[in-house]
Amino acid sequence: MSNKVRQEGEHRIAVYPGSFDPVTFGHLDIIRRAAKQFDQLIVSVLNNTSKNPLFSVEERVALLKEVTKDLPNVEIDYFRDLLVRYMRSRNAQVSIRGIRSVTDFEYELQMASTNRQLDEGIETIFMMTNPKYSYLSSSIVKEIAKFNAPVQDLVPPAVEAALKRKFGNAPS
Numbered sequence: 001m002s003n004k005v006r007q008e009g010e011h012r013i014a015v016y017p018g019s020f021d022p023v024t025f026g027h028l029d030i031i032r033r034a035a036k037q038f039d040q041l042i043v044s045v046l047n048n049t050s051k052n053p054l055f056s057v058e059e060r061v062a063l064l065k066e067v068t069k070d071l072p073n074v075e076i077d078y079f080r081d082l083l084v085r086y087m088r089s090r091n092a093q094v095s096i097r098g099i100r101s102v103t104d105f106e107y108e109l110q111m112a113s114t115n116r117q118l119d120e121g122i123e124t125i126f127m128m129t130n131p132k133y134s135y136l137s138s139s140i141v142k143e144i145a146k147f148n149a150p151v152q153d154l155v156p157p158a159v160e161a162a163l164k165r166k167f168g169n170a171p172s
């Protein structure tokens with residue numbers, strides 16, 4: 001396979017992969033910034049049954065669609081394959097990952113190196129998370145919502161409502 005990440009005049013497609021269980025303001029910040037850097041950004045949810053997610057893939061995709069509906073070059077998808085294979089199938093050259101802190105770095109470096117080993121034509125680009133979301137994760141959001149505490153500063157309203165429904169704190 002070709003090593004070349006970009007050819008002159010090429011339509012630049014990036015994939016932002018993740019669990020997004022659920023999407024947070026931290027993810028959304030990365031999505032908005034990455035969408036400005038590429039012709040097309042595909043936000044893709046890993047359909048990973050081993051992780052025991054709170055939201056189904058369909059629910060996570062629907063929430064992502066709702067919160068990115070104002071971004072015309074952002075597409076929401078899901079995948080169940082190796083990331084590099086999925087990216088080839090979508091003709092994407094770049095994988096985007098957000099880094100919140102040094103603790104993220106080791107895992108991310110391992111993943112990026114693995115992906116490079118699997119397919120050296122795929123590039124990983126890291127974006128630093130906005131410092132105001134550096135502590136934020138989907139797990140933290142679920143923990144707070146489970147105890148019926150406010151999450152409106154952490155997730156968009158559609159996600160807040162979905163969490164309330166999940167934890168039985170709102171009428172369905």
Ligand code: PNS
Binds near residue numbers: 020081082110111114
């Ligand atoms: O939001 P997450 O859970 O940190 O995202 C991790 C994800 C989905 C990017 C990663 O687990 C992944 O790409 N999985 C697909 C399988 C794969 O390609 N594995 C090899 C690279 S480690």
